[in-house]
Amino acid sequence: MSLLEIENLTVEFQTAQGQFRAVDGVSLSVDQGELMAIVGESGSGKSVSMLALMGLLPWTATITADRLEFDGIDLVRQSARDRRKVIGKDMAMIFQEPMTSLNPCFTVGFQITEALKTHLGGSRATRRARAVELLNLVGLPEPERRLNAFPHQLSGGMNQRVMIAIAIACRPKLLIADEPTTALDVTIQAQILDLLLDLREKEGMALILITHDMGVVAETAERVSVQYAGQKVEEQKVRDLFRDPHHPYTSALLSALPERAQGKKLPTLPGVVPGLFDRPEGCLFAPRCAHAFDLCHKRQAVQAGAEDGFALCHTPLRKGVPTSLEGASLEGQVRS
Amino acid sequence: MNAQTPLLSGNDLTRHYDITGKRFGEKLSVKALQGVSFQLDKGETLAVVGESGCGKSTLARLITMIESPTAGSFRIGETVVDRDTGKPGKELRAAVQIVFQDPYSSLNPRQKVGTILAEPLLINHPEISRADREKKARDMLALVGLRPEHYDRYPHMFSGGQRQRIAVARALMMNPKVLVLDEPVSALDLSVQAQILNLLVDLQDEFGLAYLFISHDLSVVRHMADRVMVMYLGRPVEYGERDEIFNNPKHPYTKALLSATPVADPEHTKQRLKLEGELPSPINPPAGCAFHPRCPVAIDRCAKERPDLEAVAGRDVSCWRAGESV
Numbered sequence A: 001m002s003l004l005e006i007e008n009l010t011v012e013f014q015t016a017q018g019q020f021r022a023v024d025g026v027s028l029s030v031d032q033g034e035l036m037a038i039v040g041e042s043g044s045g046k047s048v049s050m051l052a053l054m055g056l057l058p059w060t061a062t063i064t065a066d067r068l069e070f071d072g073i074d075l076v077r078q079s080a081r082d083r084r085k086v087i088g089k090d091m092a093m094i095f096q097e098p099m100t101s102l103n104p105c106f107t108v109g110f111q112i113t114e115a116l117k118t119h120l121g122g123s124r125a126t127r128r129a130r131a132v133e134l135l136n137l138v139g140l141p142e143p144e145r146r147l148n149a150f151p152h153q154l155s156g157g158m159n160q161r162v163m164i165a166i167a168i169a170c171r172p173k174l175l176i177a178d179e180p181t182t183a184l185d186v187t188i189q190a191q192i193l194d195l196l197l198d199l200r201e202k203e204g205m206a207l208i209l210i211t212h213d214m215g216v217v218a219e220t221a222e223r224v225s226v227q228y229a230g231q232k233v234e235e236q237k238v239r240d241l242f243r244d245p246h247h248p249y250t251s252a253l254l255s256a257l258p259e260r261a262q263g264k265k266l267p268t269l270p271g272v273v274p275g276l277f278d279r280p281e282g283c284l285f286a287p288r289c290a291h292a293f294d295l296c297h298k299r300q301a302v303q304a305g306a307e308d309g310f311a312l313c314h315t316p317l318r319k320g321v322p323t324s325l326e327g328a329s330l331e332g333q334v335r336s
Numbered sequence B: 001m002n003a004q005t006p007l008l009s010g011n012d013l014t015r016h017y018d019i020t021g022k023r024f025g026e027k028l029s030v031k032a033l034q035g036v037s038f039q040l041d042k043g044e045t046l047a048v049v050g051e052s053g054c055g056k057s058t059l060a061r062l063i064t065m066i067e068s069p070t071a072g073s074f075r076i077g078e079t080v081v082d083r084d085t086g087k088p089g090k091e092l093r094a095a096v097q098i099v100f101q102d103p104y105s106s107l108n109p110r111q112k113v114g115t116i117l118a119e120p121l122l123i124n125h126p127e128i129s130r131a132d133r134e135k136k137a138r139d140m141l142a143l144v145g146l147r148p149e150h151y152d153r154y155p156h157m158f159s160g161g162q163r164q165r166i167a168v169a170r171a172l173m174m175n176p177k178v179l180v181l182d183e184p185v186s187a188l189d190l191s192v193q194a195q196i197l198n199l200l201v202d203l204q205d206e207f208g209l210a211y212l213f214i215s216h217d218l219s220v221v222r223h224m225a226d227r228v229m230v231m232y233l234g235r236p237v238e239y240g241e242r243d244e245i246f247n248n249p250k251h252p253y254t255k256a257l258l259s260a261t262p263v264a265d266p267e268h269t270k271q272r273l274k275l276e277g278e279l280p281s282p283i284n285p286p287a288g289c290a291f292h293p294r295c296p297v298a299i300d301r302c303a304k305e306r307p308d309l310e311a312v313a314g315r316d317v318s319c320w321r322a323g324e325s326v
């Protein structure tokens, strides 16, 4: 059963230059206990879409969605007050820079017990005991002593453990981890990813992992959603995605990986992600796409079916070959 | 320069930083770099890898003469630089140039690209005419794949990848022999990373540049390096040919780094060699082998005696157990 259902989520920011669409019609569904990855280059709207769900965007953001449902609760029609009861308790989020989400003026113990107070109540002693239990659970050495530590006295990896402890304090059903290991060294990254996978199993929570690292996706995710310029361009099971990417963007991204290189020169993706002023009329990826044809530059891309990874593309790839070419022999020019 | 002299070599390079303790005001010494030796030849890439804080950027600052070593020396061609070397001459400085990780903070936001590129020439070679300087800057711009109209723009008008191209162009203005690249693609997206790596490959082919390539991303290192030096707490722990290091690592730390690096292939299965704990402080590095508190195969001796770098299976390793098959 799905725990989270997002349909056609759009986020626009009011900026000095005009309205900027950071998230453009994204749909996503996550099952209970599932591990979903959202991958894409920076600026593709990964963070903003999840912040919108969490109600953490500033007033300059206009959020619209056909459906935002979490654990059977309709978040769109819910009052801000009711929403706050869910957020931080059943649905929690951690970020790339633990130091910016932790308050430097308070001890780690205080910050964990405050989080417990808000959602669970209980006596001071029970909250403290739970805080120690949590720090143990996230693998922080000497938890009793660390309760009195300030964030700046801990390393980046330890602070990320503290953030995770706070996030899972109320046994959430969904944890959203936004680039949780991007600022860490690989050895510490491996520890934190193992911890998240472990907690997911023990606590039975679902995990949405936002990352730009294809290696992390390959080693952790079950399903993957690929975003480009605010749009979701593809969704597949992780093995299928790496084996047979259907959207030309996914395909290009995977070929740019040094470990897939067939020699010293890497295949490249020319250009950059479109901004506010150079948003193309047709498919947003068309100016950079190796397979674009006339239609791509004129008309917005349409979503393909499940067999083509829901690719948002006029000519999804199958084994690297555009379906328009495959179809050309069969259906002639029906597509254009 | 005869055939035996490498273009650049480090000999026991050491750098300590004296700091004052926060709590008691005591004098402490950060052992950022402790005896690093290496060789780099024309057209070659030596990669330096290791967790943050292991001394990679410190090494970069010594080689580019931004700082002097506390002990040890390095040699550029026939010239030796050590702690007693005074201000190095223009030619020596020109020979080694650096590109930093962050293309946002490494370019002066108030200077136009043309000025940024021409400045090193203006300072070091005032005898060159303005017209020649500008021509060289424009040629360089084209060489790194930017357009002529970019010459009059400010850095903030460029994307991260374009800024990194500008940083590379600036570094090349002095016709260096060695480029020190300190995490040159770490701040870039995957698609842009590929563009910059290709540019570096092309420039190396064309000018026979030697690269000291610092990175924490092992998949990038595997793609770029001819040789690899793995560092831990200021010391090299394994040093050798790229394929030896990647296909048959001998130091437990190298093995741990490789196994912690995620592989972008869901069908790839590997043994995880889990590394516990975090990097200790370089103020009081552990006795014996500095890696022993985290080492999964440490023996008693490791805590007491420090292993030297020694040749094992065609590369240099510092580990008491490197010769065994553990």
Ligand SMILES: Nc1ncnc2c1ncn2[C@@H]1O[C@H](COP(=O)(O)OP(=O)(O)O)[C@@H](O)[C@H]1O
Residues within 6 Å of the ligand: A013, A015, A020, A022, A040, A041, A042, A043, A044, A045, A046, A047, A048, A049, A058, A060
């Ligand atoms: N508060 C904001 N105001 C205006 N634009 C924003 C704001 N937050 C994010 N954006 C823009 O929205 C786009 C998507 O951002 P983000 O979701 O952070 O990308 P990602 O997480 O995929 O790197 C970016 O272009 C970013 O600059």
Ligand SMILES: Nc1ncnc2c1ncn2[C@@H]1O[C@H](COP(=O)(O)OP(=O)(O)O)[C@@H](O)[C@H]1O
Residues within 6 Å of the ligand: B017, B019, B030, B031, B032, B050, B051, B052, B053, B054, B055, B056, B057, B058, B059, B282
């Ligand atoms: N100017 C300095 N003063 C004191 N300590 C320093 C200084 N520069 C670097 N260090 C310390 O030296 C060690 C090595 O740093 P660095 O060379 O920057 O590592 P890396 O580039 O591998 O991350 C770190 O512990 C760092 O904190």
Ligand code: SF4
Residues within 6 Å of the ligand: B251, B252, B253, B289, B290, B291, B292, B293, B295, B296, B297, B298, B299, B302, B307, B318, B319, B320, B321, B322
């Ligand atoms: S010397 Fe000992 S502690 Fe150091 S890496 Fe080798 S086995 Fe491990």
Ligand SMILES: [Mg+2]
Residues within 6 Å of the ligand: A046, A047, A048, A178, A179
């Ligand atoms: Mg983000």
Ligand SMILES: [Mg+2]
Residues within 6 Å of the ligand: B056, B057, B058
């Ligand atoms: Mg560094």
